[in-house]
Amino acid sequence: MFLQSLEYILMGTGVTVAVTLIALPFGFLLGLLLALVRVYGGRVAGYVVGFYSTTMRGIPPVVLLFIIYFIIAGSINISPFLAGSLALGIISSAYQLEIFRGALQAVGAGQMMAARSIGMSRLQAIRHIIIPQALRLAIPPWSNEAATVVKDSSLVYAIGVPEILRRAQFISARTYRPFLAFTIAALIYFALTFLTNRLLDFVEARTRIPSLHEMGEV
């Protein structure tokens, strides 16, 4: 009974992971692009991106999911799984945009000036000097957003995608043992976010720039 429930809910893990693996990179690319436009794209483009960010972050993800899902599903013929994943990616892009904006600004105008002073174009400076430093700074807050997306992937349950939460609810309704069903779901989500954070800690450690401070000499 328990094992059967566990197995059935675990089968949703693949879907949850797949939703996350679409939403997170999609949100990353869109978020980074929008952050670059926000910081380097001039006043008008900056305002447009600012409006996008403020609006998206001011609406609950599940409401946005429905709105975006029905826009996507209404215009092109794709599965709820793909539409839901892309919608989550779009929602995440607004949060990732703010993470990358902060990171880009934290790199500082001086780095841009130094890059330009040796003859780099603006684009070269952004690509070779600014982004490599900004991405490193972005890892800790991005790790938080990654965990959020893993958990928010449960929202696609609302549009009928058979991921962990939907399966747990099914088990709960069929066996009348909601505690068991949702505890299993909770444990799987926890394991996923935990692994995600560990993975990103590893990436952070691997990409850390050596300095006197980290060598313990200061």
Add this chain to the structure above:
Amino acid sequence: MNERTNQQPIIEVIDLHKRYGDREVLKGISLRVYEGETVVIIGPSGTGKSTLLRCINLLTKPDRGVIKLDGVEITTPGTDEDKVRQHIGMVFQDFLLFNHLTVLNNVMIGLTKVLRMDPKEAEARAIKELERVGLGDHIHQYPGQLSGGQKQRVAIARSLAMDPRVILFDEPTSALDPELIGEVLEVMRMLAQEGMTMIVVTHEMGFAREVADRIIFIEKGVIVEEGPPDEMFYRPKVERTREFLWKITELYGHRKESEPHP
């Protein structure tokens, strides 16, 4: 300067104006810098010295006036600014090394990405420049692992590697601990002797007196007086020059490497 009149200056600035809001920082600066010259610009802070340097390598856009590099105007619209900056090196007060790159890559990146040099060739050139500033043993370290003096020497090597026509120094020793200033000035002195053309904004009067071919005193956005160090220090034509030089020497001039040789 008179014997230079038939020679083309490397940098020529004509009637440069720059205003930030309602504050006019540069009020008509004109100057010429010739090949192999070391020109030191002095003046109280906030008088537009840094702005002048940033205008010269087009990091700041002047409101009015003309700047020429090797006789070609670079302030006309449509100038390829990136190309111009390849030929004008700049060393900043706060070093501005690329923090995510090793010392070697800091010097190489301009060669590989801007000049599109072959990596092997670029590496050899970068190592040569780093050895020139005495940092041949530190090429695999990161900026965060260096002292301020070492960082500034990497910044100088980064400029040198691009083989510029002129290097602008914007208070290169102002952010350094006193005991680290000497090593940076030593490198600059060597460059001057080797014939590098340099425009140096600094408060180091010892350096100015020993190394400068010419000192330009700027205050409130205009050139008050300019001339060879001896004239500026001992026979200034303007009373304000004497006053400023006396005061600044009092403040900064008592370090060992800045001691005058009477």
